[in-house]
Amino acid sequence: MLNKDDFSALAHSRRSTRDFLPDLVSDADLDDVLEDGMSAPSWSNTRPFMFAIATGDQRDRISAALVARLQENAEVPGMGMNPDYTHETPYPPGLIERSQRVGKGIYDTLGIDRADKESRFRFMQRNYEFFGAPVALFFFAHRGLGHFGTLDLGLFMEAAMLSAEARGLGTCAQGYLGNYPDIIKAEFEVPDEYALVCGMSLGYHSDHPINSWEAERLPLSEMTANLRVN
């Protein structure tokens, strides 16, 4: 039985990795990570999601297509993004401030000035280069189960990310990888009922300073809906 302190240490040591070594991930490790993802609970055990793995030439081809699309749309409002799942932009009040703190933390760590649009664009582009990771994963949710498709997918992703962490592998879940679904769907056999949600980069983390930056862990008190007595 896993010691509770070991579990907490593992859970808290998982951090998004945004710079990877080119070192390959073994098929055995990749299989184990995905199998561990399947340990997550799921609505009526329907597992209303699919995933696709890109490595080698296919990974490079997808990355090149995503980067080209981003660059072609650099001056277009919304950068030509057409995700299957949309959300409010700008983010709603109360959430935008948290998101802005992440952006500031990342750009400050990289020494990128707020006004330096070129460097910010270049870092955005790194998302489509999978931050150098050798493995890119793409995730799809069945439209028919509504929010449970994306919810169950998220549970799968977290279980897989913790498994990766336990193997010394870094991960970064990436909403950016859901922005140009036609490019991703052209590479895999994705049934029409499945919509692209997001992706994930996976590999071994480098010692780049961006990997030392830690997003704040918000206090539980900001999340609790319980009424306060005092």
Ligand SMILES: Cc1cc2nc3c(=O)[nH]c(=O)nc-3n(C[C@H](O)[C@H](O)[C@H](O)COP(=O)(O)O)c2cc1C
């Ligand atoms: C669904 C989802 C999408 C995300 N999309 C991106 C992304 O596109 N690019 C990125 O750099 N980080 C992305 N992240 C990582 C978050 O910024 C990160 O999880 C958050 O700041 C907390 O930091 P931590 O993962 O290091 O604990 C995403 C995370 C999730 C769960």
